[in-house]
Every structure is written in structure tokens, then in C-alpha cells.
Amino acid sequence: MSGKITVLLLDDEAIVGRRLKPALEKIGCTVEVFEDPRRALARLAEQTFHIVVTDIRMDDIDGLQVLEQVKKTSPATRVIMITGYAMMALAREAMELGAFDFIAKPFTPDDLRAVVARAAESLGLAVTSSTSE
Amino acid sequence: MQATASAPPESAQPPRSATGRYQSIETVELAQKALSSRKPFTLRLQFLIGCLIVLLFGTGVTIMLIMTTSEVGQKVHLLEIVNDYLLEIQQARRFEKNYFLYGTNLPNALENVLRAHSVLEREAESLRQTLGAAAYERVLPDINRYEDLLQRLIALKSQNLNDAQTIAEKKQIEQDLRTHGQHMLTFAETLMVKERSLLNAAIARSRGLHISGLMGLLLIIMVNSYVLGHRILGSIHRFETYAARIASGDYTPVMPARRHRDEFTNLAMAINKMLLQLESREAVLMQSHKMRAVGTLTAGVAHELNNPLNNISLTAHMMLEDYVGMDDVERRQMIEDIINETKRSKNIISNLLDFARESSAQLEPLDLAALLQDTIKLASNQVKLSKIKLEFQAAGNLPRIHADSQQLRQVFLNLILNAIDASPKGSRIQVMILPADEPNYVAVKVIDFGSGVPAHILASIFDPFFTTKGKGKGTGLGLSVSQGIVAKHGGQIRVASEEGKGSTFTVTLPITTIPAAITQQPRLQLDTRPAHD
Amino acid sequence: MAIIIIAADRYQPAFEIARQTAERLNYQCFGRDLLNAAEARYKLKADQLLQAFHDYSMLGLSRRQRTRYLAYVQEQTLSALPEDRAVCCGLGAHLYVRGVSHVVKIRLVSDVKLQVEELAKEVGATPARAQKLLVRSAKRRRRLAIDQLHLDEDDPSTFDMVLNLDQIEPAEALNAICETASYRKFQPMTYSLQCLRDLVLSARVRALLIEQYPEVRVRSEHGTVVVEIAALKREKQKKAEAVKQALAGHPGINYVEVHVIRDIFRQAVESFR
Numbered sequence: 001m002s003g004k005i006t007v008l009l010l011d012d013e014a015i016v017g018r019r020l021k022p023a024l025e026k027i028g029c030t031v032e033v034f035e036d037p038r039r040a041l042a043r044l045a046e047q048t049f050h051i052v053v054t055d056i057r058m059d060d061i062d063g064l065q066v067l068e069q070v071k072k073t074s075p076a077t078r079v080i081m082i083t084g085y086a087m088m089a090l091a092r093e094a095m096e097l098g099a100f101d102f103i104a105k106p107f108t109p110d111d112l113r114a115v116v117a118r119a120a121e122s123l124g125l126a127v128t129s130s131t132s133e
Numbered sequence: 134m135q136a137t138a139s140a141p142p143e144s145a146q147p148p149r150s151a152t153g154r155y156q157s158i159e160t161v162e163l164a165q166k167a168l169s170s171r172k173p174f175t176l177r178l179q180f181l182i183g184c185l186i187v188l189l190f191g192t193g194v195t196i197m198l199i200m201t202t203s204e205v206g207q208k209v210h211l212l213e214i215v216n217d218y219l220l221e222i223q224q225a226r227r228f229e230k231n232y233f234l235y236g237t238n239l240p241n242a243l244e245n246v247l248r249a250h251s252v253l254e255r256e257a258e259s260l261r262q263t264l265g266a267a268a269y270e271r272v273l274p275d276i277n278r279y280e281d282l283l284q285r286l287i288a289l290k291s292q293n294l295n296d297a298q299t300i301a302e303k304k305q306i307e308q309d310l311r312t313h314g315q316h317m318l319t320f321a322e323t324l325m326v327k328e329r330s331l332l333n334a335a336i337a338r339s340r341g342l343h344i345s346g347l348m349g350l351l352l353i354i355m356v357n358s359y360v361l362g363h364r365i366l367g368s369i370h371r372f373e374t375y376a377a378r379i380a381s382g383d384y385t386p387v388m389p390a391r392r393h394r395d396e397f398t399n400l401a402m403a404i405n406k407m408l409l410q411l412e413s414r415e416a417v418l419m420q421s422h423k424m425r426a427v428g429t430l431t432a433g434v435a436h437e438l439n440n441p442l443n444n445i446s447l448t449a450h451m452m453l454e455d456y457v458g459m460d461d462v463e464r465r466q467m468i469e470d471i472i473n474e475t476k477r478s479k480n481i482i483s484n485l486l487d488f489a490r491e492s493s494a495q496l497e498p499l500d501l502a503a504l505l506q507d508t509i510k511l512a513s514n515q516v517k518l519s520k521i522k523l524e525f526q527a528a529g530n531l532p533r534i535h536a537d538s539q540q541l542r543q544v545f546l547n548l549i550l551n552a553i554d555a556s557p558k559g560s561r562i563q564v565m566i567l568p569a570d571e572p573n574y575v576a577v578k579v580i581d582f583g584s585g586v587p588a589h590i591l592a593s594i595f596d597p598f599f600t601t602k603g604k605g606k607g608t609g610l611g612l613s614v615s616q617g618i619v620a621k622h623g624g625q626i627r628v629a630s631e632e633g634k635g636s637t638f639t640v641t642l643p644i645t646t647i648p649a650a651i652t653q654q655p656r657l658q659l660d661t662r663p664a665h666d
Numbered sequence: 667m668a669i670i671i672i673a674a675d676r677y678q679p680a681f682e683i684a685r686q687t688a689e690r691l692n693y694q695c696f697g698r699d700l701l702n703a704a705e706a707r708y709k710l711k712a713d714q715l716l717q718a719f720h721d722y723s724m725l726g727l728s729r730r731q732r733t734r735y736l737a738y739v740q741e742q743t744l745s746a747l748p749e750d751r752a753v754c755c756g757l758g759a760h761l762y763v764r765g766v767s768h769v770v771k772i773r774l775v776s777d778v779k780l781q782v783e784e785l786a787k788e789v790g791a792t793p794a795r796a797q798k799l800l801v802r803s804a805k806r807r808r809r810l811a812i813d814q815l816h817l818d819e820d821d822p823s824t825f826d827m828v829l830n831l832d833q834i835e836p837a838e839a840l841n842a843i844c845e846t847a848s849y850r851k852f853q854p855m856t857y858s859l860q861c862l863r864d865l866v867l868s869a870r871v872r873a874l875l876i877e878q879y880p881e882v883r884v885r886s887e888h889g890t891v892v893v894e895i896a897a898l899k900r901e902k903q904k905k906a907e908a909v910k911q912a913l914a915g916h917p918g919i920n921y922v923e924v925h926v927i928r929d930i931f932r933q934a935v936e937s938f939r
Contacts, residue, residue, distance in 0.1 A: 019447040084439030091767040092851035102855040105443035
């Protein structure tokens with residue numbers, strides 16, 4: 001299973017996880033979905049993931065804090081930010097903190113898959129093509 | 134001085150009704166009618182009447198003065214005549230005495246008597262008038278007789294006879310001469326005394342008339358000025374209070390406070406017209422300011438909307454992608470997700486749309502806590518965007534207030550948005566409802582812990598067009614409009630602030646549910662009866 | 667990698683710095699000459715188009731002309747720029763790329779005296795006259811930017827960095843620019859690239875419509891284009907159709923929405939006839 005790309009997906013919108021999990025699994029990712037940032041952070045402390053996809057605006061802990069935490073514990077992990085509150089200042093802040101990419105909601109599953117593919121590529125991993133099925 | 138005596142009697146209630154300012158057109162019309170139905174008694178008329186009275190009085194006094202002066206002149210003239218006459222008589226008698234003593238000067242005495250006689254004759258007309266014809270007639274025989282006697286004596290003397298008969302006759306004549314001379318002198322002296330006292334009386338009368346005329350004139354002018362001044366100053370004072378009232382945002386029309394119609398009535402009517410204009414302008418201003426607030430909120434709403442939109446987009450895309458491989462349960466679930474997310478989108482904007490809608494304003498009993506919760510919901514996206522915690526507390530059992538929900542929402546939203554602007558990231562804002570310090574009032578406090586307002590501008594923050602925000606960011610109308618709204622509800626906005634520590638805006642509103650008591654302004658009485666006729 | 671946009675008081679020295687920056691970072695470099703390509707399309711020479719910014723004529727361009735030239739320059743500039751790895755000098759480019767996080771906006775300030783001298787030589791006027799022309803042109807330009815793009819160029823916060831070339835040598839400026847552009851916050855990302863694409867599409871659509879609808883406003887997102895035009899109520903349907911027709915078949919446009927704003931002024935004018 002070492003070839004599998006591990007993805008942690010964190011968004012307090014349940015539907016996001018519900019839809020993106022199968023979407024990413026199709027390109028050969030193993031996806032764990034969280035709605036609660038605390039539990040996601042706990043899980044991140046246990047295991048390093050190749051890729052973390054996180055929403056920014058959440059109650060309690062926001063995505064930027066998750067990003068900082070991840071970068072501290074595993075710098076190699078690629079963190080992709082997704083947010084409905086996209087603004088230039090926020091985008092720059094996220095990038096400065098080490099985000100791999102920043103996507104504004106609403107996006108399509110393909111948009112995210114493309115970014116995940118690039119992230120995997122940058123880690124020397126390859127995704128499987130979803131259209132090959 | 135009973136100032137209230139001039140006010141019209143207690144009468145009908147002012148026409149401010151449950152709907153407050155929203156019936157203002159009718160209210161103003163009613164006020165205008167009441168104002169114009171007064172009997173006209175203008176200041177100008179009063180002034181003219183005053184002048185006329187002064188003129189008439191002055192003319193009367195002048196005529197009387199002229200009369201007394203001419204009387205005095207006459208008296209003086211007569212006194213001169215009497216004096217001349219007296220002198221001549223006295224001289225004649227002196228010569229008569231010389232004759233008795235030395236037997237000389239008889240012709241001189243005659244000469245003087247003749248002169249006195251001619252004085253009497255010359256001034257016969259005026260003497261007759263003043264002394265009366267009877268007295269004049271009485272004096273004439275004396276002087277004629279005296280003359281006659283003198284002539285006879287002179288004739289006897291020239292005959293130079295020394296017989297007894299002549300001497301006896303001479304004696305007789307001398308006797309008569311003395312008696313008549315005495316009569317004449319007495320008459321002249323009496324006349325003199327009498328005339329002098331008459332002259333004195335005339336002079337005294339004339340002096341009295343001078344003084345009293347002047348005093349009377351002064352008194353009339355003073356009374357008129359006082360009444361006129363009182364009327365003008367009283368009205369000016371009244372209008373001063375109106376101006377202050379209007380400035381504080383109460384646009385209740387000016388009601389008649391006097392029985393009569395005058396220049397100030399016209400002013401009052403002009404003010405009422407102005408109030409209508411102001412009110413319509415203010416309504417426009419309020420709406421435009423509301424739309425600005427809506428503009429601010431749309432940014433937050435647009436962002437918030439992205440979440441359900443994203444959910445719909447993802448769901449639809451995945452459904453399209455996997456449609457063939459899915460079972461019915463899954464499809465159903467996805468379609469339900471889409472429906473729910475659509476509903477959620479609608480909810481996100483409907484709040485704002487509700488608020489933005491130009492509504493016909495209405496006063497109604499309101500639960501302030503519910504209204505504030507609504508308002509906070511409206512601003513919630515903005516609060517989230519700024520990463521601020523908004524705490525809301527409401528004291529239990531607060532009575533309802535009578536207000537226009539749309540307008541109050543605008544006020545509170547404005548205060549909350551201001552607080553958000555002033556707050557640094559991660560700080561908090563407190564919104565509280567509690568009974569106010571004054572009885573029968575409820576207070577809403579919006580407290581932020583932001584930059585605070587510097588003391589030197591604290592006094593001007595409610596002024597229109599005053600803003601601390603950058604160019605193009607604030608209109609400077611928010612607080613001014615809010616203050617207008619709150620004042621219309623009979624309340625107040627106050628601010629306490631400390632630079633660097635934060636600000637507290639307190640809105641106090643009357644809790645009374647009696648619609649008529651919505652404004653706390655003193656009522657102006659309206660006399661709706663027809664004009665005095 | 668980033669896009670560097672340089673706005674300067676004096677074009678020549680700024681372009682030199684831009685060129686060197688591009689050389690060092692191995693970026694493409696763009697300047698005023700990219701307007702030459704527009705001549706065929708808009709039938710306007712580069713100098714004419716630049717008059718939108720530098721207008722030394724007595725009366726100046728009409729408001730409508732100025733707006734139109736600006737729209738053309740904007741379209742030409744945004745279309746020519748690649749998505750990243752580019753340096754662009756002049757052309758008012760800093761005005762068109764608001765909200766794009768991987769664009770570094772730099773302003774190079776220089777002494778007014780030098781500008782006046784340059785202009786005096788260029789138009790053959792006395793320095794005093796040249797100074798007046800300069801001030802007038804700057805005023806016109808500032809108004810245009812505020813009116814059309816809601817940006818105040820005199821506000822330094824419009825830029826990410828302001829360098830004073832009287833104090834900082836060109837070589838130092840070059841270093842500072844390269845260093846700044848390398849910050850991670852100026853890296854492109856899906857979001858900022860999308861923002862840029864949206865801006866490019868909006869500029870294209872606007873350039874297409876501006877001649878016919880001088881007040882047109884365009885926003886776009888992911889190929890959805892929202893066009894705002896002013897029209898009378900009775901023309902609403904017709905105009906909306908006309909706009910959709912004009913945009914039909916253009917690449918990058920998925921969907922067109924036309925919002926017709928009530929033309930209050932024309933309405934007022936017509937009601938008096």
C-alpha cells in the first residue's frame with residue numbers, strides 16, 4: 001500500500017467530505033474525512049499524510065492553524081486550502097504559511113483532483129487516472 | 134402677570150396618533166388648517182394701532198397746551214392793562230393828594246385820569262369779556278364822575294372866588310373827589326389781585342398739562358412696547374424650542390399657541406411645510422443608508438453563500454460522474470442534499486433581502502430581544518469574516534416596546550457593524566438588553582473593545598457627514614440617521630468611549646405600549662375649534 | 667512564479683529595471699510596445715491609446731474616449747500577460763489586477779523635476795508650462811482611475827511596495843524587487859490564477875462592448891459573465907439580446923447574464939421632450 005496516496009480531508013460541511021471522498025478515491029487516494037478540526041488534528045498527530053485538504057473558516061480552530069500545525073509536524077505534507085471566504089490577503093497568508101495551493105469554493109471535483117494530482121506529483125507519487133475506468 | 138392667560142383653553146388632543154410620524158402629512162395639514170383659521174391680528178396691525186393711539190393722544194395734548202398757552206397770554210395782556218390803569222389812577226391820586234396838601238398839580242391829576250379812562254376805553258372789549266359787562270359798567274361812572282369833579286374843581290380854582298358858597302362847593306367837590314378816587318383805586322387794586330391769581334391758576338394749569346401730557350404719552354408708548362415686545366419675544370422663545378425639538382429629530386408639526394394669526398403663524402406654517410420636506414428627505418436618506426449597510430453585508434453573504442453553492446456543485450458533479458453506477462438510495466440522498474443546500478442558500482439571502490426591502494414602516498409592539506437576535510443573525514457573516522465573538526445577553530421579563538422593527542433593526546445593525554469595524558481580529562462584542570436607569574425605559578448596549586473614540590471627536594460623532602473611516606468607506610451618516618430614528622421613537626443614543634479600550638453605545642427606548650406616548654416631547658395644544666366668530 | 671507589475675513616474679528608467687528583473691528571473695518582459703499589436707484591432711495607434719493616461723492636450727480626450735481607450739489598453743495588457751513569470755511595466759497594469767495574490771505591484775517614484783525636464787523636452791515647452799501640463803494630466807488620470815476602476819493611484823496601499831528611485835539605486839531596486847517577488851505569498855495558486863483569468867475575460871468582454879455601451883460594467887467568474895448596461899425600460903429586452911448576441915461564440919464564455927440598470931438620466935431627458 002506504500003504507493004497509495006494518503007489524504008486527510010477536513011471541512012465542517014459534511015457534504016464536502018461525503019462527495020470528495022469517493023472522488024479522490026477514484027484517483028487512487030486513501031481518504032479520511034473529518035468535520036471537527038480537533039479530531040483531525042489529533043489524527044494528524046498520530047499519522048503523517050501525504051496530502052491534507054482543509055477548509056479555512058471553521059469554528060474553534062481555523063484552517064490556517066491546522067496548516068501551521070501540519071507544517072510543524074511534517075513539513076513534507078502538502079496542504080491544500082479550500083474556502084468560501086477567499087480573499088487576496090487570506091490567500092497570501094496561507095501561501096506564506098506553506099500551503100501547497102488555495103482553492104476558492106465553489107469548485108468542481110475535477111479542480112480538486114487536478115490539484116491533488118499536482119501535489120502527489122511534487123511528492124514523487126502518481127495518481128491513477130479517474131477516466132481510465 | 135399670568136402668562137398662561139393668553140394661551141387658548143385646553144382643547145383637543147394633538148393629532149399625533151399610534152402611527153406616529155407616518156401620518157405626518159395629515160397631521161401637518163390639520164396643523165396648517167388650525168393655524169390659518171385664527172383671526173388675523175398681526176404684529177404690524179398692533180404696531181400701527183399703537184402708533185395711532187400715540188398720535189391721537191399727542192394731538193389732544195398739543196391742542197390743550199395751545200389753548201392754555203393762549204389763555205395765559207391773554208391773562209398776561211389783561212394784567213398789563215390793569216396794571217397801566219392802576220398806575221394812572223395811583224398817579225392821579227398822588228396829584229390829588231398834592232392838591233390837597235399844596236393846592237397844586239390838579240391838571241396833572243386830570244391828565245392821568247384821562248389817560249386811565251382812555252386805557253379803559255381802548256381795552257373795553259377785552260375788559261368786558263374778562264370782567265364781565267356789569268363790573269365794567271360799574272367802574273365807568275366812577276371814573277366819569279371823578280373826571281367831572283376834577284374839571285369842576287379846576288374851573289372853580291381858575292375863577293379864584295373866595296366866597297363861602299364857592300368854598301362850600303369846593304369842599305363838597307373835594308369830598309366827592311376823595312370818595313370816587315378811593316372807589317376807583319379799590320376797584321383797580323381788586324381787579325389787579327383777582328387777575329394775578331387768575332394768571333397764576335392758568336400758569337399752574339398749563340404746567341400740569343405739560344407734565345401729565347408727557348407722562349401720559351410715555352405711559353402709552355411703554356404699554357404698547359411692552360405688549361408688542363412680550364408678543365414678539367414670547368413667540369421667538371416658542372420658536373426657539375421648536376427649533377431645538379426639530380434639531381433633535383422630532384418632526385411633530387407646530388400647533389397654534391395663540392388666539393390670533395400673525396406673522397409668526399406664517400412662520401409656523403412655513404416650518405410645517407419644511408418639516409414635511411425634511412421628513413421625506415430623511416426617509417430617502419434612511420433608505421439609502423440602509424442600502425449601504427446591505428452593501429456591506431452582501432460581501433459576507435456572498436462568501437457564506439459559497440458553502441452551499443460548493444455543496445451543490447460537488448454533489449451535482451459527482452452525481453453526473455457516477456450516475457450509472459449508483460443505486461436509487463444514493464441518488465435520492467444526493468438530490469435531497471441539493472434541495473437542502475438550495476434551501477440553505479435561500480435562507481442566507483432571504484434575511485438580507487427582507488432587510489433591504491423598502492417597507493412601509495409601521496409601529497408595532499416588538500420583542501426587543503427577538504429583534505436583536507434577528508439583527509445579529511443578519512450581521513453574523515460579517516462577524517465571522519472579522520473573526521469576532523459576538524455575545525448577546527438579554528435580561529428576562531422585559532416588556533415589549535412600541536416601535537418600527539425595520540428602522541430599529543437598521544439602528545442596531547449600524548451599531549454592530551461599527552463595532553465590528555472598530556474591533557481588532559479575535560476580540561469580542563457584547564450586545565445587551567437591560568432595563569435602563571430611568572424608569573419605563575429599556576436600554577440596549579453595544580459594547581466593543583476596539584480602538585475607542587478619541588475624546589475630542591466624541592461630541593461630533595452623531596453629526597451628519599462626520600466619519601473617521603477612510604475616503605469612500607463611510608458616508609458619515611450612519612450614526613446621524615440612527616439618532617434620528619431613535620429620537621423618533623422617543624429614545625436616545627449615548628456613547629461612552631475610552632481611546633484604546635473600546636466604546637459603549639447605549640440606545641434607550643421607552644417601554645410604554647401606549648402609542649400616543651411615543652414621543653416624550655411636550656405636547657403643543659391644538660385648538661381645533663373654528664375661529665372666534 | 668509571480669507576476670511583477672511596475673508602475674513608474676518615468677517610463678524609461680523603470681522599463682530598464684523591468685527588463686533587468688525579467689532577465690535575472692528568466693521571466694517575460696512587457697512594456698508599452700505591446701500596444702503596437704492592438705493597432706490593427708482597434709484602429710488606434712499606441713500613442714493614441716496611451717493618451718488615456720498621458721493627456722497633455724488642451725481640452726483632453728472626451729470622457730467617453732478616455733474610458734474606451736482605457737478599456738482597450740486594459741484588454742490588450744491583460745490578454746498579453748501570461749499567467750505567471752512575467753514583468754510588466756507601465757500601461758496602468760497595476761489598476762487591472764486587483765485581488766490577484768500572485769501579482770506584486772510596485773511603484774517607482776522619481777523626482778518631479780526630472781519628469782518636468784523630460785516633458786519639457788518632449789513637447790518643447792518651458793519648464794513652468796511642462797509642470798502645469800504634468801499636473802493636469804496627473805489629475806485627469808487619477809480621476810479616470812477612481813471613476814472607472816475605483817482605485818486611487820495616489821494611495822500607496824494600492825501597491826505592495828513603493829521605491830523611491832531618488833534614494834534607491836536602480837541596482838538596489840532590482841535586488842529588492844527580485845527578493846520580494848520570491849516570497850512564497852506571491853506564488854500563484856488555483857485561486858489567484860482563477861482570479862486573473864476572470865479579470866482577463868471581463869476585460870475582453872468589456873472591450874467588445876464598450877463602443878456601443880460606454881457605461882458597461884462586466885464581472886465574470888469561471889466563464890460566467892455578468893454584464894451591466896444602462897437602458898430604458900422599453901429597450902431592456904432588445905439590448906439584453908443584443909449583448910448576448912455580441913458575445914455569442916467567444917472563447918471562455920460559458921454563460922452570459924445581462925443586468926439592465928435603469929437609465930435614469932436618459933429617461934429624464936426623454937420625458938422632457
